[in-house]
Amino acid sequence: MPDDRTTITELATALGVSGAGSLLEALAERPANLDISGESWVRLERILATGKHEALARAAFANGAFFAGHPAGLDGRAPRLIEWSGDRRIPGDQAVPADLLVDRVYMISCKYLSQILHNTAPARLFDDILAPSSQATHPDWFAELAQRQHLALYRSTLELLDLEGMPDSPGWMESTQRAQLRSAFRERGGRGMPRELRAQYDELIGVVSTTSAERWQEALREPAQQERMLWRLLRIYSATYYILGIDRHRTMRLRVMTPWEWRQTFEFRSLKVAPDGRGQPRVNWTARYRERAGGRPGEVHGHVEIRWSHRPFCGPPEAKIYLDTRHDDVPGYVPLDGRSRGPDHEQLRFPLGGG
C-alpha cells in the first residue's frame, strides 16, 4: 500500500487526466474511466478530508489536466481508461517507471519532490552499468573495494560500542547481532558515525570513492557504453513517457524521449566520472552533448552516493543516483510548454506550505 502522499498525488493526477472539472467534482462523480477500486476511492476521500496534502493534490490535479489538454499529450481527447499501478508493482526489467497508464498507451510517472533517479546495489551500477542483469546477489561493496579499511572500522566500532560475541567480519553477522549493533548505535545517541571513528571512516570513504570511480570509468571505456549509460541514468527507455510532478521550486511537465529520438536531437560527446568523497563515499558524473540543430553544447550532471541503507554494517551499502541538473535542462526531457486546453494550466509556485 503506497503512503498517503503518493496515493494522493498519483490519484489526483489521474483525476486531472480524466477530464473532471475539479478535484471536488471528480470525487463526487467518480469518473468511470479511472479504473480503481472502491477501497481506493474511500481512501482518497479520507486523505483529502484531512486536508494534509491539499496543495500537493491541487498541483497534481492541475498537472493531469494540463497533460490531458496539451497537444503533446492527449490533446483534448477524452481518455477511455486510466490505470493506476497503485499497490501493484510493474514486473519486468527496465520497466518505464509509470504510475499511470492512459488508454494502454500513455505512460505517466508522477514525481513529487524527488531528485533520485535510481537506488541500486553499487556493483550493478559500477560494474554492470545498470544493464538488465541476472538476479545474482552482489557482494558488500565496502568489503570488496576497501577490505582492510572496512574491517578496521568494524573492529573499532565493536570496541567503541563495547559489543562482545560478534563475528570477526561484519558479513558473518546474524540478524540478531545486526539488531544488537543497531540498538547499540541508537543508545549511544547522535547521528551517523561517532566522532571517535570519523578518521577511520574517512579512510574508507576515500578508498571507496576513488576505486568506485575507477571501476565505473573502466566499464565505460567505449563511447557506445557511455551513451547507453547516460540513457539508463536518465531513465530514457524505448518508449516515450511523461513526467508530471513538482521539484523544489515549480511544476514539472515533461515528455521523455526514446533513444531513437534522442540521437536525432543530440550528439553524444562523453560521460566522465570523478571521485568526490565528502561525508560519505561519492562519485560525480558529467555527460557532454551537442544539440544537432544549432550545434549548442550542453552538460548534464549528477552524483552517486554509496551508503548504508540500514545503519553501519547492517547490510550491504546501496548506490543512490541523483540528478543535479534541473529536469527542464536535461537532454531528452522535453518540457510541455505553451498552451493546453486543460481547465487549469497555470504554472503553480512552490515551495508549498503556509497553510
Added chain:
DNA sequence: TGTATGCGAGGTCGCAGCAG
C-alpha cells in the same frame, strides 16, 4: 540578530523474490 530557506546526510518504509 533573529528567522527563513536550501541542501546534504542519516534514516525509514514497503514490495518482490526467494529460501526454509
Added chain:
DNA sequence: CTGCTGCGACCTCGCATACA
C-alpha cells in the same frame, strides 16, 4: 505460508547561509 533481504522510493533533521 512466513520471514528475510535487496531494492526502490522517499522523509526529515540540522547545519550553513541568505535575508528581513
